[in-house]
Amino acid sequence: MVVIGLFLRENKVIWPLQTDDLEDSMSRPTQITIDINALQNNLAQVRLLAPHSAVMAMVKSNGYGHGLERVAHALKGADAFGVASLEEGLHLRSAGLKNPIVLMEGLFHDNEIAVAEQDDFTLVVHHLAQLEMLEKSKTHKPFAVWLKIDTGMHRLGFPLRGIEKIYQRLLKCKQVKKPIGLMTHFAESDSVDRSRTLKQIELFETAIAHLPGQRSLANSAGVLAWPMAHADWVRPGIMLYGASPFTGHRGVEHYLQPAMMLSSELIAIHDLKQGDRVGYGGAWTCPEDMRVGVVAIGYGDGYPRHAKNGTPMLVNGHHCPLVGNVAMDMISVDLRTQPEARVGDPVILWGAGLPVEVVAEYSDTIAYELLTRITQRVRVVVK
Numbered sequence: 427m428v429v430i431g432l433f434l435r436e437n438k439v440i441w442p443l444q445t446d447d448l449e450d451s452m453s454r455p456t457q458i459t460i461d462i463n464a465l466q467n468n469l470a471q472v473r474l475l476a477p478h479s480a481v482m483a484m485v486k487s488n489g490y491g492h493g494l495e496r497v498a499h500a501l502k503g504a505d506a507f508g509v510a511s512l513e514e515g516l517h518l519r520s521a522g523l524k525n526p527i528v529l530m531e532g533l534f535h536d537n538e539i540a541v542a543e544q545d546d547f548t549l550v551v552h553h554l555a556q557l558e559m560l561e562k563s564k565t566h567k568p569f570a571v572w573l574k575i576d577t578g579m580h581r582l583g584f585p586l587r588g589i590e591k592i593y594q595r596l597l598k599c600k601q602v603k604k605p606i607g608l609m610t611h612f613a614e615s616d617s618v619d620r621s622r623t624l625k626q627i628e629l630f631e632t633a634i635a636h637l638p639g640q641r642s643l644a645n646s647a648g649v650l651a652w653p654m655a656h657a658d659w660v661r662p663g664i665m666l667y668g669a670s671p672f673t674g675h676r677g678v679e680h681y682l683q684p685a686m687m688l689s690s691e692l693i694a695i696h697d698l699k700q701g702d703r704v705g706y707g708g709a710w711t712c713p714e715d716m717r718v719g720v721v722a723i724g725y726g727d728g729y730p731r732h733a734k735n736g737t738p739m740l741v742n743g744h745h746c747p748l749v750g751n752v753a754m755d756m757i758s759v760d761l762r763t764q765p766e767a768r769v770g771d772p773v774i775l776w777g778a779g780l781p782v783e784v785v786a787e788y789s790d791t792i793a794y795e796l797l798t799r800i801t802q803r804v805r806v807v808v809k
Contacts (some may be wrong), residue, residue: 484663687777705750
């Protein structure tokens with residue numbers, strides 16, 4: 427048994443933290459549970475939807491909050507991984523992942539070139555400065571490259587009017603492996619108005635019609651709603667984690683399974699009177715004599731600060747609404763429908779039975795943000 431941490435009081439050990447019983451020694455009940463089978467099910471759904479396309483699994487931002495290395499190992503059947511930075515790619519290589527790794531924002535500085543070459547990263551080239559960086563570099567072997575084209579997102583990518591010239595420069599660049607990949611990114615593929623996405627597809631196909639190389643357009647919404655845009659590679663993100671990219675929809679509608687459950691426990695229960703005000707600022711007032719519970723979770727854990735009164739949670743598997751303002755470490759819950767609730771009873775904030783998309787809607791945000799903002803103090807359990 428190895429002691430990995432000691433809690434001291436007046437130079438006396440009061441609580442040894444040991445590897446053999448690490449989970450049992452965690453005092454606060456707030457945790458996320460990551461479901462490996464759900465991740466793998468969701469990748470399988472991508473394969474079913476786009477059977478003729480290779481899959482570049484987006485694992486950036488710490489695997490959308492699920493753990494970068496954990497997710498990548500679960501999804502090692504993907505044809506490549508997409509990350510936002512060199513550092514994320516290095517973490518995957520250090521974890522033993524051999525899949526192609528695509529730096530979706532490319533290189534930021536020329537001092538990254540040698541490391542990127544050593545670890546065989548694939549580069550997205552989306553700006554003239556990156557092209558010039560490659561042209562000036564002295565590498566021992568060429569990089570696989572995706573040329574990113576702006577067809578309407580107006581974020582990253584070369585403008586359409588100069589694509590032919592940029593493509594020719596990449597062809598002449600000895601530091602670039604041929605053929606060159608060609609990609610764009612949808613701005614509104616999750617919208618009921620299909621006109622802009624149709625226009626982006628048309629612009630992309632027109633611009634690269636005579637150019638060799640593999641094509642990639644589709645994000646999660648593209649995988650689900652735009653089979654005509656699946657092309658050679660799809661780039662699923664949020665759907666791999668079980669959430670829907672479409673406003674007002676849920677992952678389960680697409681046969682996806684939530685890969686994260688956020689949970690905690692009731693740590694106090696109070697019998698309050700009609701007119702009693704709950705929480706900071708007295709933002710909620712008891713409409714009658716009632717029981718109110720306190721749950722050990724708050725914005726310090728990543729629960730949304732702006733969750734509205736009425737945001738649902740599951741107490742012993744039953745829906746109960748949030749009351750009062752979210753604090754750093756605690757929230758309050760209306761227990762009128764759960765008169766038998768007791769301190770220590772489980773509370774699910776999102777996960778199976780309560781989609782994260784629902785909590786996002788009550789918080790005027792999106793599931794992407796909620797999943798990626800879980801803080802380090804929250805315990806992680808892998809299922």
